[in-house]
Amino acid sequence: MTTVFQPEAAVPQEPAAAVAQETSSPGARLWLNAKGLLTPSVIIGLVILGVFVLLAIIGPYLAPDDPSQTTAALLQGPSLHHLLGTTQTGQDVLSELLAGTRASMVVALTAGAVATALAVLLGTASGLIGGLVDELLSVVTNVFLVIPALPLAIVLAAYLPNGGEVALVIVISVTGWSWGARVIRVQALSLRNRDYVLAARASGESMLRLIFVETVPDLLPVIAIQFLSLVLFAILTEAGLAFLGLGGTGGWSWGNMLFWATEDSAWSQGAWWWFVPPGLCIALVGTSLALINFGADEVLNPRLRSARIARSNKHRAADPGDDPQPLPAPAPLAVDALAKPLLEIRDLSVAYRTTDSPVRAVRNVSFDLRRGEVLGIAGESGCGKTTLAYAICQIQRPPAVIDGGSLWFHPDESSPPVDLLTMSPKDRSAFRWEEMAVVFQSAMNSLSPVIDIQTQLTDSLVAHRPGWSKAKRVARAAEVLTLVGISTSRLRSYPHELSGGMRQRVAIAMALILEPAIVIMDEPTTALDVVVQREIIEQLTELRHALNFSVIFITHDLSLLFEFADRIAVMYAGSIVELAQSADLYLQPGHPYTLGLGNCFPNVIGPLRPVAGIAGSPPDLRHLAPGCPFEPRCAFSMPTCLTQEPPLAPGRLPLHDQSLVACFLHDPQVTDSLPAALRPGQAENA
Numbered sequence: 001m002t003t004v005f006q007p008e009a010a011v012p013q014e015p016a017a018a019v020a021q022e023t024s025s026p027g028a029r030l031w032l033n034a035k036g037l038l039t040p041s042v043i044i045g046l047v048i049l050g051v052f053v054l055l056a057i058i059g060p061y062l063a064p065d066d067p068s069q070t071t072a073a074l075l076q077g078p079s080l081h082h083l084l085g086t087t088q089t090g091q092d093v094l095s096e097l098l099a100g101t102r103a104s105m106v107v108a109l110t111a112g113a114v115a116t117a118l119a120v121l122l123g124t125a126s127g128l129i130g131g132l133v134d135e136l137l138s139v140v141t142n143v144f145l146v147i148p149a150l151p152l153a154i155v156l157a158a159y160l161p162n163g164g165e166v167a168l169v170i171v172i173s174v175t176g177w178s179w180g181a182r183v184i185r186v187q188a189l190s191l192r193n194r195d196y197v198l199a200a201r202a203s204g205e206s207m208l209r210l211i212f213v214e215t216v217p218d219l220l221p222v223i224a225i226q227f228l229s230l231v232l233f234a235i236l237t238e239a240g241l242a243f244l245g246l247g248g249t250g251g252w253s254w255g256n257m258l259f260w261a262t263e264d265s266a267w268s269q270g271a272w273w274w275f276v277p278p279g280l281c282i283a284l285v286g287t288s289l290a291l292i293n294f295g296a297d298e299v300l301n302p303r304l305r306s307a308r309i310a311r312s313n314k315h316r317a318a319d320p321g322d323d324p325q326p327l328p329a330p331a332p333l334a335v336d337a338l339a340k341p342l343l344e345i346r347d348l349s350v351a352y353r354t355t356d357s358p359v360r361a362v363r364n365v366s367f368d369l370r371r372g373e374v375l376g377i378a379g380e381s382g383c384g385k386t387t388l389a390y391a392i393c394q395i396q397r398p399p400a401v402i403d404g405g406s407l408w409f410h411p412d413e414s415s416p417p418v419d420l421l422t423m424s425p426k427d428r429s430a431f432r433w434e435e436m437a438v439v440f441q442s443a444m445n446s447l448s449p450v451i452d453i454q455t456q457l458t459d460s461l462v463a464h465r466p467g468w469s470k471a472k473r474v475a476r477a478a479e480v481l482t483l484v485g486i487s488t489s490r491l492r493s494y495p496h497e498l499s500g501g502m503r504q505r506v507a508i509a510m511a512l513i514l515e516p517a518i519v520i521m522d523e524p525t526t527a528l529d530v531v532v533q534r535e536i537i538e539q540l541t542e543l544r545h546a547l548n549f550s551v552i553f554i555t556h557d558l559s560l561l562f563e564f565a566d567r568i569a570v571m572y573a574g575s576i577v578e579l580a581q582s583a584d585l586y587l588q589p590g591h592p593y594t595l596g597l598g599n600c601f602p603n604v605i606g607p608l609r610p611v612a613g614i615a616g617s618p619p620d621l622r623h624l625a626p627g628c629p630f631e632p633r634c635a636f637s638m639p640t641c642l643t644q645e646p647p648l649a650p651g652r653l654p655l656h657d658q659s660l661v662a663c664f665l666h667d668p669q670v671t672d673s674l675p676a677a678l679r680p681g682q683a684e685n686a
């Protein structure tokens with residue numbers, strides 16, 4: 001079968017990227033990102049740091065006295081005349097502190113910036129150029145990493161005795177860049193083989209452009225975190241060196257104040273006002289940087305961000321007022337399917353609780369998976385297919401939350417049903433793969449590149465069949481590999497040694513190795529060419545007949561499902577809008593969206609007809625308007641469609657099996673008849 005139109009290809013966005021792109025303008029996106037960064041800890045950190053930056057700018061002008069001016073008021077405690085007291089030689093401590101704030105902040109920020117620039121330059125060059133350059137730069141970086149920073153700084157500072165701030169910046173930058181360079185090199189290595197970097201290389205872009213235009217923008221979050229850490233390192237190193245008498249800033253700094261306080265025995269004389277203020281300033285700036293760093297990391301690091309959103313969702317759950325908009329009343333499942341389907345899904349709802357409005361990715365989805373059937377799920381990119389698959393397998397990760405519905409597995413006619421949503425984690429991991437396995441879209445991503453096929457195939461046997469001998473496991477791995485049409489001589493191959501089609505077959509073999517009752521396949525053939533796609537579909541059909549498992553087959557390609565699936569559920573905006581036998585759906589689509597999807601590919605055996613797309617784009621799942629979600633794109637819209645969402649109910653088509661359609665065109669109370677394009681017999685000629 002030839003497929004010319006691929007709705008997924010027309011909207012080629014990764015889910016998360018799509019969410020970001022849904023925001024109206026770059027300014028609004030920037031504001032959303034900045035808003036997301038403003039956690040309480042970041043705000044507190046920014047306020048403290050802001051105060052010190054302000055003091056660094058205006059502090060010296062606010063100083064009541066010349067900080068170096070000696071007076072007769074020797075070692076006096078705080079008073080109205082000297083708010084922070086005086087030193088052994090009668091100098092005003094407040095004036096020293098204000099002058100020192102500027103020097104310390106200037107050194108810390110400049111050294112932080114220089115060290116970060118060094119780390120970015122050397123780290124990205126090392127990661128992107130690779131080869132000998134990478135090896136040399138890695139050796140240099142590792143040498144600097146293993147030398148303890150403070151002793152090295154002491155040695156360097158001793159060689160630059162009266163260099164002032166410039167010498168300090170050099171010393172701190174030379175000793176601090178290596179950690180950042182190592183982190184950035186690792187990130188650059190992972191970006192190096194991304195398609196857009198490869199394309200930029202192929203187009204002949206210079207290395208500097210590759211670094212600063214293609215790579216650095218992607219690394220900005222990591223670079224920002226490195227900068228904050230290096231400023232903190234610089235503050236502490238400056239204070240440490242000055243305290244040891246090696247930090248000649250040429251004037252006052254917090255470290256110098258501590259040095260003179262120690263020299264003149266302020267501690268033993270109880271002159272706390274002399275050493276506590278600079279110590280407190282160092283601690284406060286350090287705390288502010290750490291708070292910003294942790295807060296930013298929590299937002300920028302996907303793992304920590306997920307945990308944060310999960311935490312905030314817990315709090316939200318206790319506050320119903322702050323919860324997402326309630327879902328519309330669940331549509332009753334009007335068809336009484338087989339008495340005991342294998343899987344029974346009722347009103348399943350999943351939302352991504354992001355820092356913005358929740359994304360209602362799956363809304364009140366209900367269907368049964370019958371024994372031995374292939375149920376196809378079709379729909380445009382972003383309509384919730386993958387989210388639904390993950391929820392059924394219980395592998396959704398925060399911020400995805402199942403916030404409604406039920407999921408029942410009926411093992412066989414005599415055993416009690418299993419409630420998949422309330423299973424214990426232990427039972428769930430025993431259930432997964434044993435009864436329900438998944439084949440993900442990109443086999444290359446689901447296979448580990450560093451482990452051979454045999455080990456990857458036998459991994460699940462080690463976990464689920466602990467009593468099996470190694471020989472038995474290997475024999476089973478060979479058996480399933482043969483089943484999917486790959487020679488057993490490939491058992492010891494690594495994924496990169498196989499073609500895309502072979503890797504996808506290996507992924508299918510992995511899913512079948514424990515003979516599960518259900519296999520969920522999320523776009524398993526989308527990345528493959530049509531010839532390989534057809535081979536795999538034929539093989540799946542054979543395997544299904546041989547092993548009698550049920551399949552939920554997810555794809556945007558409705559034409560593929562017409563050939564392969566027994567029944568098809570069409571999804572739109574997180575809901576099922578039509579569910580019917582695939583032959584019926586092909587001949588008599590009941591929903592205008594199904595009709596539109598069907599018209600997106602050419603008729604290879606019937607008369608020629610124009611290939612049309614569906615005008616408009618899917619709705620924003622964060623802000624669904626009332627009424628039918630398809631209304632803005634629907635050619636048959638009626639006034640009722642603007643205010644009410646149609647329930648999934650039996651259609652008015654005389655089909656072999658009862659079909660369900662969510663469209664008011666099938667509701668006799670709303671309209672008397674179907675439009676001509678949806679009447680039986682029209683779809684073939686449409």
Ligand SMILES: Nc1ncnc2c1ncn2[C@@H]1O[C@H](COP(=O)(O)OP(=O)(O)O)[C@@H](O)[C@H]1O
Pocket residue numbers: 015016018019352354359361379380381382383384385386387388399621
């Ligand atoms: N981690 C996430 N955070 C927020 N929204 C998400 C996330 N992942 C997916 N989405 C959104 O959920 C919706 C459904 O996505 P998905 O299930 O991947 O659709 P499909 O598989 O049909 O392309 C889309 O609008 C997508 O942007």
Ligand code: SF4
Pocket residue numbers: 591592593628629630631634635636637638641646662663664665
């Ligand atoms: S309910 Fe109305 S808007 Fe929605 S698909 Fe049917 S006719 Fe179109």
Ligand SMILES: [Mg+2]
Pocket residue numbers: 385386387522523
């Ligand atoms: Mg998907």
